[in-house]
Amino acid sequence: MGSIVQELQMEAMSSTSNISGLLRKSLVVARKLKIKDFEDWVNQELNGYSEEVPEYREISGNIQYLDVYNGWYPAFIRDEKTADLFRKSKLYHPITEIEDLVNRESKYLAIEIPQILQNSLLKLFNEIESAQFRLCFLKLKGC
Structure with a gap:
């Protein structure tokens, strides 16, 4: 058996590995080698x-609002x-939550917009009395 x-x-080279598993093993390595920043x-x-938050964790998507009678619409x-x-x-979010979002059986990744921003959006859309807003991203698995 080789080293950790x-x-x-x-x-890391295997396409079947999950990120959270790699990170847990990386944590063991970082502690063993005493690499504090890592x-x-x-x-x-x-x-x-x-x-x-690191730049690679900044994303952008399409704003949608929920009409309780007809579903999600672009805002x-x-x-x-x-x-x-x-x-x-x-x-x-922890990486396990992001993995869960990505692995759901949906072609979209949706993240709820924080309530304070939702309140601001309601003011912009004065014809909508109440709504739930989300950011929606097209998932491209395997890319």
Whole structure:
């Protein structure tokens, strides 16, 4: 049997490995080798971010609102700068939650917009009295 570093390398090259498993093994390696920065990063990936989020965890999608009678509809905002404020999101979630979202049987990945932003959207869409908003992304598995 090889070292844990070699095992990690082999698993990283396998298309069947999951990210959370790789990160847990990486945490063991970081602790063994006493690489504090790497250990801190792995811990944040596994447990979620509380403050600053790396750039690769910033995503953008399409805003949708839920009409309780007819389902989800696109929410169009005329002003592009304003629309960009709502289209972008930071993924603070633990990697296991992100894996769960990605692995669901749906061609879309949907993330609920925080309530404070939903309240602002309701003000923009004054004809809508109450709604639930979400960011929606087309999932491209295997890409």
